[in-house]
Amino acid sequence: MKRMIAYAVLALGLGVAPVKAEPTEILNVSYDIGRELYEQIDKAFTASYKASSGKDITVNQSHAGSSKQARSILEGLEADVVTFNQVPDVQVLHDKGNLIPADWQSRLPNNSSPYYSLPAFLVRAGNPKGIKNWDDLVRDDVKVVFPNPKTSGNARYTYLAAYAYALEANNKDEAKAQEFVKKLLANVPVFDTGGRASTTTFAERGIGDVLITFEAEVLGTRKQLGEDKYEAVVPPVSLLAEFPVTVVDKVADKRGSRAIAEDYLKFLYTAEGQDILAQNYNRVHDETVKAKYASQFPETRLLTVEDVFGGWDKATRQHFAEGGILDKVFTRR
Template identity: 55%
Template sequence: MTDRSLGKRLGALAGGLLFGASAAFAPVQAADQELLNSSYDIARELFSAYNQQFAEHWKEKTGQTVDINQSHGGSSKQAQAIIQGLRADVVTYNQVTDVDILHERGNLIPEDWRQRLPNASSPYYSTMAFLVREGNPKNIQNWDDLARDDVSSILPNPKTSGNGRYSYLAALGYAQKAFDGDEAKIDQFLKTLLGNVAVYDTGGRGATTTFIERGIGDVLLTFESEVNNIVAQNPESGYQVVVPKTSFLAEFPVTWIDRNVERNGTEGLAKNYLEYLYTEEAQRLIAGFNYRVHNETVKAEFADRFPDLELLPIEEIAGDWETAMSVHFAPGGKLDQLQRR
């Protein structure tokens, strides 16, 4: 890693931001180009592997070496860091609103950024799932089990984590169907479910640490990809994955930051970095990390890994993201009201 990206792009934010280098390889001399990817909390392993694959592709394509750095955290906090001056070239987030805010509050990207790449600029997607302890002693099978008196859960804070917002909205979507739109019953269900949360970590990886290393809670609520990765990495643990039949469509939006790539001189590199996510080779790598992908060939190869589900889009649950944010997650909104004791 060179000093240029750390000094030039972090500036005054360096002291407060969790910043981890994910260099494609350890170069003997400075790379020809550098790139900074601001990403969500639990994407470290995925982009560590992807960065190496892309660097090899870029070297073969252009003859140039590239040093790719990563900044990870709750996606909302990551977006705020960019607005405050972090000169990331690209973002790979887990919620549309955390990209929208880069236009709305920073004018760093155009309003129509979702139209610049396929699938509304979401190269892969996932849903929410449960990780339970060996033998599933509480027999947790669906969202309604999370509202039982004997169940304690771990959930990232929906105020700071797209991961947490997705879980909240998935539970809301389940309740809307289960209680046929009865607002009083829906609110009581969510109030009980939220009351059973033992720890609200700021991001998804913090929640995983609380559940795995601290041993707190009966169930971890996080992305399907994360729970499957945990089981794969801890085969001796006995952890089990439970995927509810009805859940939320979790998109993973990406974009280059126009103002930053112009200043950094990385526009072509940044666009290629994101476009490569849609290639068959990259989609296969992404599916290997248990994310659902759009490429039909790769989908067929990994079909046995991903059960058929009813994935509810934001439009079906809350109308749109703007409404969801203002009604549920704004200060004094529904989330705050339901969490009051």
């Protein structure tokens, strides 16, 4: 005992920090419509972790619009991991907070995006307005519901998908593309801050003719609320929506949770994790799981932010920065 005390005193005298006990819980800060998905992921992960390590772990969740979540982390919310729905909301943790390294996307497969989706449409039974493609959404007789692109990554994908469609339909005419998204935005009666609130506006409040959100939310909402009440419409062309994840290094190292946080994210890439993701209508990369769930995903042609807009950095500067294209077109008719 005296020897142990002596070693402790010596360590303190040398300025050696005592080893932190590994925490028994971590926090996953995520996008708002991922709540039910991550409840399933967390249950499976904690069981897997217990089986492999013999230890109990609790995964706490925080859900809101991903851009809002990123700001909360920059303001002090201690996330061990983030599971967001667009690259800029992760990248900002490096650019403005130095919380993660610049090469965070190279740490896990598929640019640290374990699954993906695309903007799709949920319409009411019988599709009374005959909505099939993006050009139907700018008609005067159609009211569209999706969240505010200034606060929601979900909505930014919708905005960019519509813009990309208009560019392709008009021989890359920027002026016509801007007029197209201006009409689309003018057809939105309510701008909620996040995707789940917009689903509530459409499904529970009965506002609008079509909800635009991630395909996973479209298919999941239809299953939950009644396939006899809603129809899913996957447009023939849409935009690839990646769901990037990362350990928040500065927080994980401070809390001693890095090993657990890394295991949690790696679980998303396992066959079990990929199966849970696909069960919840997310498109995945595991070939076996893809084949198993292929029938639930209609074919569509996916454009990318890189090909159409030159990457997220350029898209953010041109469209979403103060005074950008979004500010110019975000007006009522």
